[in-house]
Amino acid sequence: MGKRELSPINAGSMADIAFLLLIFFLITTTMDVDTGLQRRLPRLPDEDQQEDSSDKIKERNVFVVLVNKHDELLVESKPMDVHQLRQKAKEFIANPNNAENLPEKEIKELPYFGSVYITKNPVISLTNDRGTSYGMYIRVQNELVAAKQELRDDISIQQFGVKFDELTESQMDAVKNYYPSVLSEAEPKNIGGK
Amino acid sequence: MGAINTASLPDIVFMLLFFFMTTTVMKEVNLMITVKVPDATEARKLEKKSLVSYIYMGQPLRSFQKMYGTEPRIQLNDQFKNVVDIVDFIAQERDAMDENDRNKMTVSLKIDSDIRMGTVIDVKQSLRRAQALKISYSARKVEEL
Numbered sequence: 001m002g003k004r005e006l007s008p009i010n011a012g013s014m015a016d017i018a019f020l021l022l023i024f025f026l027i028t029t030t031m032d033v034d035t036g037l038q039r040r041l042p043r044l045p046d047e048d049q050q051e052d053s054s055d056k057i058k059e060r061n062v063f064v065v066l067v068n069k070h071d072e073l074l075v076e077s078k079p080m081d082v083h084q085l086r087q088k089a090k091e092f093i094a095n096p097n098n099a100e101n102l103p104e105k106e107i108k109e110l111p112y113f114g115s116v117y118i119t120k121n122p123v124i125s126l127t128n129d130r131g132t133s134y135g136m137y138i139r140v141q142n143e144l145v146a147a148k149q150e151l152r153d154d155i156s157i158q159q160f161g162v163k164f165d166e167l168t169e170s171q172m173d174a175v176k177n178y179y180p181s182v183l184s185e186a187e188p189k190n191i192g193g194k
Numbered sequence: 195m196g197a198i199n200t201a202s203l204p205d206i207v208f209m210l211l212f213f214f215m216t217t218t219v220m221k222e223v224n225l226m227i228t229v230k231v232p233d234a235t236e237a238r239k240l241e242k243k244s245l246v247s248y249i250y251m252g253q254p255l256r257s258f259q260k261m262y263g264t265e266p267r268i269q270l271n272d273q274f275k276n277v278v279d280i281v282d283f284i285a286q287e288r289d290a291m292d293e294n295d296r297n298k299m300t301v302s303l304k305i306d307s308d309i310r311m312g313t314v315i316d317v318k319q320s321l322r323r324a325q326a327l328k329i330s331y332s333a334r335k336v337e338e339l
Contacts, residue, residue, distance in 0.1 A: 011204065014204040015200070015203045015204045019207055022207055025218050026214055029217065029218045034239075034240040034246065034302055034330075035238060035239055035240065036231075036234075036238070036303075036332040037234055037236060037330065037333055038328070040327055040328060040329075041318060041326075041328075042322070044323060128315075129311065130311055130315065131310050131311070131312065132311040133308060133309070134232065134305050135307030138234055138307070138333055139232065139234075142234040142333070142339070145236040146235060185318075
């Protein structure tokens with residue numbers, strides 16, 4: 001066999017091929033991130049111990065939010081616009097003036113804060129009709145989460161000089177104890193039809 | 195003046211190619227319903243996509259309405275399902291996960307904002323029955339509502 005001169009492979013089209021692949025991946029890439037309101041559902045109650053804990057909570061410690069099928073709000077037995085909800089919820093959670101009809105307060109020892117005069121487990125209960133729209137439900141949830149977050153941010157800035165999200169883990173725990181997460185997803189009652 | 199040397203062009207392009215190949219996440223499901231998630235100011239990023247399962251709810255797309263009607267439906271993976279199937283679906287998803295990660299499983303609910311809460315309540319109840327308690331109401335992050 002005669003030795004033939006080995007000509008180099010023409011790599012001129014390499015770039016074209018690579019570009020083709022590149023464009024394919026560019027198009028199929030989805031860079032979107034999923035965002036959402038993260039929540040924890042309560043465990044299902046055991047069959048034998050039904051609703052014995054729910055009655056013990058005093059009325060002043062519960063902030064009742066009802067949403068009907070026309071997406072209207074009833075907060076503590078008063079109709080309300082969704083824009084006012086955040087402010088009302090903040091007032092309820094913190095009870096700054098120690099009002100009679102808002103949650104009880106107690107003196108508690110907390111790391112970083114020392115002894116503080118804070119509300120004793122306030123609860124926000126959210127109940128909705130089966131006909132409520134999901135958009136409205138999320139709107140209300142968002143306002144309630146925002147109320148809690150704003151309070152936590154306020155106290156974090158006051159105490160540590162930074163927002164809640166920038167605290168260290170132990171500082172976060174302390175703030176969480178100061179303003180506990182209070183939203184309870186009420187045991188659904190099947191109110192209203194489809 | 196000589197022509198510009200383009201010998202390194204393939205290398206550069208390949209580099210870009212590899213970047214996109216590694217970051218690409220192929221769309222997993224073919225949505226057969228319209229889902230327009232609500233807006234929220236407090237929405238947070240969901241970490242670790244491998245720990246997240248998705249439940250979609252919404253009105254069937256135009257092309258499916260002849261077969262499935264216009265009533266809102268639940269979609270799991272690539273099929274229309276009913277509320278009762280959710281428990282099985284969660285069990286399946288959990289089995290597919292690494293054993294250490296199972297309690298960190300999050301269910302992302304991608305629900306159209308026009309859906310009525312009745313069906314959502316039913317879904318939430320089945321999630322509780324399936325012991326999938328960590329959920330995320332998927333919402334678009336906005337600065338102002």
